[in-house]
Amino acid sequence: MGKYDKLKKIELHCHLDGSLRIETVSEWTGKQEDKVKELLVSGSKTKDLNDYLKLFELPVSLLQTKSHLKEAAFELCEDLIKDNCIYAEIRFAPILHTSKNLEIDDVIDTVLKGAKRTFLKFNLILCMMRNMSFEDNKKVIDAAKKYLGKGVCAIDLAGSEENYPTSEFKELFEYARKNNVPFTVHAGEAGSHTDIDDAISFGASRIGHGIKAITNFDTMENLKKKNIPLEICLTSNVNTKAVQSYLDHPIKRLIDSGVEITINTDNRTVSDTTLSKEYAKLSKYFGFDTQDFYKSNLISLDHSFLSDLEKKELKEILKENYEKTLP
Numbered sequence: 001m002g003k004y005d006k007l008k009k010i011e012l013h014c015h016l017d018g019s020l021r022i023e024t025v026s027e028w029t030g031k032q033e034d035k036v037k038e039l040l041v042s043g044s045k046t047k048d049l050n051d052y053l054k055l056f057e058l059p060v061s062l063l064q065t066k067s068h069l070k071e072a073a074f075e076l077c078e079d080l081i082k083d084n085c086i087y088a089e090i091r092f093a094p095i096l097h098t099s100k101n102l103e104i105d106d107v108i109d110t111v112l113k114g115a116k117r118t119f120l121k122f123n124l125i126l127c128m129m130r131n132m133s134f135e136d137n138k139k140v141i142d143a144a145k146k147y148l149g150k151g152v153c154a155i156d157l158a159g160s161e162e163n164y165p166t167s168e169f170k171e172l173f174e175y176a177r178k179n180n181v182p183f184t185v186h187a188g189e190a191g192s193h194t195d196i197d198d199a200i201s202f203g204a205s206r207i208g209h210g211i212k213a214i215t216n217f218d219t220m221e222n223l224k225k226k227n228i229p230l231e232i233c234l235t236s237n238v239n240t241k242a243v244q245s246y247l248d249h250p251i252k253r254l255i256d257s258g259v260e261i262t263i264n265t266d267n268r269t270v271s272d273t274t275l276s277k278e279y280a281k282l283s284k285y286f287g288f289d290t291q292d293f294y295k296s297n298l299i300s301l302d303h304s305f306l307s308d309l310e311k312k313e314l315k316e317i318l319k320e321n322y323e324k325t326l327p
């Protein structure tokens with residue numbers, strides 16, 4: 001049992017397709033668990049973000065039926081509960097799951113059904129994909145608008161930042177804003193600080209990764225001024241070589257500069273991690289302690305897409321749990 005297992009936690013950046021159970025994929029494919037691990041877990045074999053993204057081809061190909069989507073959502077929520085997560089914003093790209101015969105609404109309804117079989121408090125974030133057409137991404141915004149407040153809380157933009165810079169998505173985010181659909185954006189992970197600047201100018205509520213902010217003073221100032229936090233995913237950044245090692249990660253320097261950060265897994269299976277494991281790594285490499293994690297969870301809660309009342313309720317739970325851990 002790890003030191004941080006019992007700490008109550010909030011997860012804001014977790015991809016459904018990157019978080020399937022190894023044994024379930026083994027069952028679905030008939031492949032041995034060791035073989036599945038080889039196919040799904042990044043380990044040290046990925047060279048960059050584009051390479052890391054290739055590991056999603058198998059899980060996405062398996063998540064094309066209602067039964068698999070439902071099971072995947074159910075199991076992820078169960079696993080998050082085991083990690084003492086009390087609220088999660090789970091994301092996926094609904095269009096990626098329509099290559100057989102499901103429609104976008106079927107995909108969303110099914111994931112909601114699976115997740116609701118557990119008692120985890122959650123919301124879904126629907127991802128637009130950088131390599132998808134304008135029309136397809138627009139459908140994701142329309143779906144988010146339809147399901148907003150009914151299990152969906154926001155949209156996101158994911159995929160290869162190098163091949164499709166954030167600036168190309170201005171019109172889509174304008175459309176989202178016009179429709180009152182809030183958003184977080186993967187930016188400044190493999191790309192540069194200008195991707196973060198663009199996401200901020202479009203009206204992002206949060207930035208996925210955003211670690212390239214460290215390379216530009218004005219970007220950091222802008223994040224602080226606009227009260228926009230980063231969704232940090234430490235191990236994932238090491239896997240994608242966005243940073244060369246854990247110790248090279250700018251998380252501590254960002255915090256010391258006054259940028260608000262939240263701690264997340266990104267992909268539990270592909271990055272072979274959990275929130276507890278991320279906390280243990282932050283403790284090992286940067287000396288973070290329970291108080292730091294309490295603070296980061298309060299920031300996560302504050303910037304979640306929950307209502308003020310819901311935030312207040314969860315804040316009490318975090319506080320009570322934190323006080324229990326004090327000597």
Ligand SMILES: [Zn+2]
Nearest residue numbers: 015186208266
């Ligand atoms: Zn991500």
